[in-house]
Amino acid sequence: MTLIMIDEVMKLTGLTKRAIRYYEEIGLIKPPQRTKGNIRQYTEEEVSALKKVVEAKEVLGFSLQELQHFMELKETIERDQAQGRLELKELEHFEEAVEEQLDMIHKKIKSMMLFQQELQELLEKTKRVKTEQY
Secondary structure, eight states, rough: OOOOOOOHHHHHHOOOHHHHHHHHTTTSSSSOETTTTTTTEEEEHHHHHHHHHHHHHTTTTTOHHHHHHHHHHHHHHHHHHHHHOOHHHHHHHHHHHHHHHHHHHHHHHHHHHHHHHHHHHHHHHHHHHHHOOO
């Protein structure tokens, strides 16, 4: 298993050390293992999780609070499923929470597509004006 030092993680994710540590502190990623000198060492899986956080935050516009909620929900489902403790009531609650997350994503995608359309129209208008004037 390859372990990656925080400086390399910064390069791979585009995050600062402070952001990486903060994401760990608020539970968006699990604390990585450390050397005897207390230096963080990340696995490829942990770096991949950080990249997903960055993507969800930057591309989809999720807030850190929304990401925390999603991660808590995911971890609870996985933990309870592994322990065989999922009850119908819990499953229904989780299902509802996941549906809310999906609705939020659909709304964000719709907003992004509308904005993309506006930008496309502006680009076309700019090209027409440019062609007419020059």
